[in-house]
Amino acid sequence: MNKRETAQTINDRAAAWVARMDREGSDPAVRAELKAWLAGDDRRSGAYFRAKAAWHMLDRASVLGAGQTQPDETANSPGFSRRRLLWGGGVAAAAAAALVLGVVGMDFPTTPDQQIQTAIGEIRRVPLSDGSLAAVNTQTALNITMEPEIRHVSLETGEAWFQVAKDRTRPFVVEVGDVRVRAVGTAFAVRRSADGVNVQVTDGIVELWRVGDEANIQRISAGAHVFIAPEKQIVPVTAAGETIDKTLAWRTGQIVLDGDTIAEAVAEFNRYNVRQIEIADAALGTQKMIGRFRTNEPDAFARAVTTLTDARAEIGADRIILSRN
Structure with a gap:
């Protein structure tokens, strides 16, 4: 022996x-x-x-x-x-x-094991080598590295939702600029935009901090989200509830509107489509909409706008123009 x-x-x-x-x-x-x-x-x-x-x-x-x-x-x-x-x-x-x-002060690897990049309108569900699952939204770039002591994801652009396989010996950390989001076995979404970083937790708990401010680690539970603006302190955690389900409807290829303005809806549709929607009248953009649409059907949304408001739509091959009658 x-x-x-x-x-x-x-x-x-x-x-x-x-x-x-x-x-x-x-x-x-x-x-x-x-x-x-x-x-x-x-x-x-x-x-x-x-x-x-x-x-x-x-x-x-x-x-x-x-x-x-x-x-x-x-x-x-x-x-x-x-x-x-x-x-x-x-x-x-x-x-x-x-x-x-823990992993708060550790450097992350520079050579990724896996790189994921989606085109405009593309939504992918990608199984990871550790048993986790990543739902990757339109125009997103991810670098993934699995090391023996840490699972590391670098979100370069866009948005992704992670269903993390439980492994308490290997924390799962998402890096977004100077923001770090750490989970062990949970599910959460991270979106990177010019305005900052938005984190939404759908299951379990994650820890969130900014590099250089490791003393102020926030714990975020399921059903809540937090927004981190560039070069500003992390704002308090906000209860989201049904809002998270609405904003993450993209995982099934949908856009859900529940009192959103037409301008907000247009910005969302334009994330997913080469054929862009334009609003010719600013006042029209302030009106609110309720509905559920496919991300790749901006024309259906435009027709709904004309039905529900005093508007008309010019639907062309490369763009859709919304204006008042």
Whole structure:
């Protein structure tokens, strides 16, 4: 029977792996080798996370406390001596602080495993390798990286809803500029626009913070949403209820109007269609609409406007013009 690895041996090897990943982490073969090592013992993931947390804290704060370096046999890859992890008082404190913050202070990977990009009007449901599901809205770009200790999504543009597979050892973090949204097993949507970032939670709880303001982490529960404007503090969480179901109707290819102005509805339809709607009369745009439409049927919306208001629609091949009769 094979002798069970000691905790110290696992810690030493985890530290060596962190150093190697820092140097060779972009190599798919090295990543696969690390994944295989982590799968060999349930204790290894925790040790690897602690080692990486300490490593990042050293990088960020140059924390070098008292203690001894690891034995030479743990530095089993070339160049490890460039930055040794010190397993003494200073680094223990750094690791503890990093573990309290979890993934808040960690750098994210730069080489994505998967890239998703949708065209105008395209809505996709994409299964992720960890068992999660992403519903990706029109004109959206995502970069996804699955690491042993973290699942990372970078939302470059657009909007996506995530149904996150439960895995408490691997937080699921969405990066939107300097905003971070963290979940373990939940469902939430994130939209990035010129005005800021909107987060809506449909199940469970997420944590939200801005880089540089990690002391003010907000917890958002299902049925609520929060908006983060550029270079401003995070606004208080707002209960949304049925509003979330309406704004996320795009997941089934629909636009739901419930007292929205015609101008607001037009802006929404124009997100999904090459054939754009124009409003020739500003006063017409202030009138309100109720209805449910397909995202790819702006002409049906235009005809509804003419039926419900004193308006006419010029429906052409490349644009639709709404004006008063």
